[in-house]
Amino acid sequence: MTDHEQTAGRAWVFGDDVDTDVLAPGKYMKSSIEELSRHCLEAVEPEFAASVRVGDVVVGRRNFGAGSSREQAPQALKHLGVAAVVAESFAGLFYRNAMNLGLAVVVCSDAGKIRAGDRLRVDPGAGRIENLTHHEVLSCEPIPAHLMQMLEDGGLMASLEKRLAKERTP
Amino acid sequence: MIAQNVMQTLAQKIIARAAGRQSVVPGEIVTCALDLALMHDSGGPRRVKPMLEKLGAKVWDPEKIVVITDHYLPANNEESRNIIRIAREWVKEAGVTRFHDGIGICHVVLPQKGYLRPGMFAVGGDSHSPTGGAFGAYMFGIGATEMLGVLVTGEIWLKVPHTILVEWHGSLSTAVSAKDMMLALCAKLGLDGGQYQAIQYCGDTVARLSMQERMTLCNMTPEVGAQTGLIAPDQVTAAYLESVGVVGIDTAKWQTDPGAPILAQHLFSADKLEPQVAAPHSPANAGPVSVHRGTKINTAYIGACTGAKIEDLRMAARVLKGKHAASHVRFVVAPASAQDQKMAEEEGTLKILVAAGAELLGNSCGICAGYGDDRLSENEVAITSTARNFKGRMGPGSSQVYLASPYTVAASAIKGEIADPREMLHD
Known part of the structure; x- marks a missing residue:
């Protein structure tokens, strides 16, 4: 079992088109990830960065992560301890960036059924979300196999380390 | 196969x-x-x-x-x-x-x-x-x-x-x-x-x-x-x-x-x-300029990879020739590259923009990226030739960005409010 399976946490619920400018505001892009993370989502949810706990789940509706290629957007969420992002759909660039950083992003057409504060257990590999508050199971799209392997490795860096180590072994 | x-x-x-x-x-x-x-x-x-x-x-x-x-x-x-x-x-x-x-x-x-x-x-x-x-x-x-x-x-x-x-x-x-x-x-x-x-x-x-x-x-x-x-x-x-x-x-x-x-x-x-304007805070909030005509602005910005190439500068100059930005408007031009700026200088386009009151910024992402010191201030209303107007991108969450073409940004700079460039340009 890896860190990405069976994560449980509180849901933070947002709407459509949560963009990279609110996730990683440009003003703090030259700062450290610690500083930048303190301002993650502050334009739409000022309490988020201070109140989010390790293992919590961010829930969006359509097109989560719209906008820039800046991977500080998923990186800030990961830095704050967010275990997974669940949404009806993701912006392609954000989806790739999150996976590359080892942050599970899960496509779930029923994401709209999740309420703020619900206790969720997300299993990205199986494509399953258990809502412990409402005793219901939401099915999601399983993560494609080639990405699941990278996610289990801990992201692209870890995956490359593994690949290079293998190539260097005579 | x-x-x-x-x-x-x-x-x-x-x-x-x-x-x-x-x-x-x-x-x-x-x-x-x-x-x-x-x-x-x-x-x-x-x-x-x-x-x-x-x-x-x-x-x-x-x-x-x-x-x-x-x-x-x-x-x-x-x-x-x-x-x-x-x-x-x-x-x-x-x-x-x-x-x-x-x-x-x-x-x-x-x-x-x-x-x-x-x-x-x-x-x-x-x-x-x-x-x-x-x-x-x-x-x-x-x-x-x-x-x-x-x-x-x-x-x-x-x-x-x-x-x-x-x-x-x-x-x-x-x-x-x-x-x-x-x-x-x-x-x-x-x-x-x-x-x-x-x-x-x-x-x-x-x-x-x-x-x-x-x-x-x-x-x-x-x-x-x-x-x-x-x-x-x-x-x-x-x-x-x-x-x-x-x-x-x-x-x-x-x-x-x-x-x-x-x-x-x-x-x-x-x-x-028709000329289009996208209202805050999404490019998808676009519609004909007439919808937003008359909205007061503080800043008019011609900049970014989207809207400050030589042809974009020419569009702005066509509208601004012989005219001046409204006195209360900050009119900013940041040519997208040194080459575009040089062409604008040589052919006289830049002269028109400067004569219209343009403050020139460097050939970089500038206000559009919102990374540097040139950011919008609290409650500032801007019309820009850039690509994206998400909340908080170019300034504080209270700032408002309208997206438009260089023609429309230039026309709005003159009027001090969102304006239809067709009223200032005739074939």
Whole structure:
């Protein structure tokens, strides 16, 4: 079992088109990830960065992560301890960036059924979300196999380390 | 086996070539070899250098890497200077000779240097990288960690996209431009209508557009959520490329076959298109300028890769000739590259803008990226020729950004409120 399976946490619920400018505001892009993370989502949810706990789940509706290629957007969420992002759909660039950083992003057409504060257990590999508050199971799209392997490795860096180590072994 | 004569879109043909295949099918996952990787100072060296060092890896091919500084310029604080210095030092270490420092925004400088050609498969460490699609290349944006993967392996995985045709017919009216075409597309498709697929722009309107206007189309493709936007090469492409020293390109090879699989086709009429304005805080909040006419503004900004190329500056100058920005308006012009600025100087375009009260900023991303000190202030209302107006992007959450063409920004600067440029320009 890896860190990405069976994560449980509180849901933070947002709407459509949560963009990279609110996730990683440009003003703090030259700062450290610690500083930048303190301002993650502050334009739409000022309490988020201070109140989010390790293992919590961010829930969006359509097109989560719209906008820039800046991977500080998923990186800030990961830095704050967010275990997974669940949404009806993701912006392609954000989806790739999150996976590359080892942050599970899960496509779930029923994401709209999740309420703020619900206790969720997300299993990205199986494509399953258990809502412990409402005793219901939401099915999601399983993560494609080639990405699941990278996610289990801990992201692209870890995956490359593994690949290079293998190539260097005579 | 797939038949040899399978009908394919331009996007499929480029991906198949980069994947070493005869053909590819939308939806399948393939690994492609890169012809070019573009980085800027923000997502580039400062992010990839420590990761490369951690891996103990070298770049796969320094000849295929281009680094252009544009985000943290002017470097007027310590952090920015440090970020720029890392870029300068890293290109030397890595053996990257295609390094352009402080001469303009990466997406605009890239074609000026003759680095792009039809059929190329390329990535850029910036969401507006599809700008390269104007030259018949498949080019898309990626993040810094994915760029590291590219730098080490020279490859990237891709889900072969479906192609969405955006077809324009008819002639654009006076004071209507490619920017208006894209804002109209944003309004129609919304921020996710592109579904991370490939958009191909076509039709007689597109065929008559110059390369810079085509770049504006492809540049704003990310705003509708497509992975890339591209235009099949023609004589206009070939003529531009020849002017930058790229000769002997094969335009016939890089076309969408008749009968190739198309996911959707969106038809637009250029004849009926009015100047568009997108209200805060989304490019998809676009509609005819009349809806917002009279809205008071504090700032009018001609800038960014989207809206400050020489042709954008000319559009603004056509409206502003012999006129002056309203006294309470901050009118700012940041030409997209040194080359565009030089042309504007030589032909007199810049003189018109300065005489109209323009404050000139450097040839960099400037206010659009919101990274530097030139940000909007609390409650400031701006109209800009940039691509994106998300809440908090260019200033505090209370600032308001309206997106429009250079014509409309210039007209609004004069009036001090959102204005219709057609009232100031007559054929």
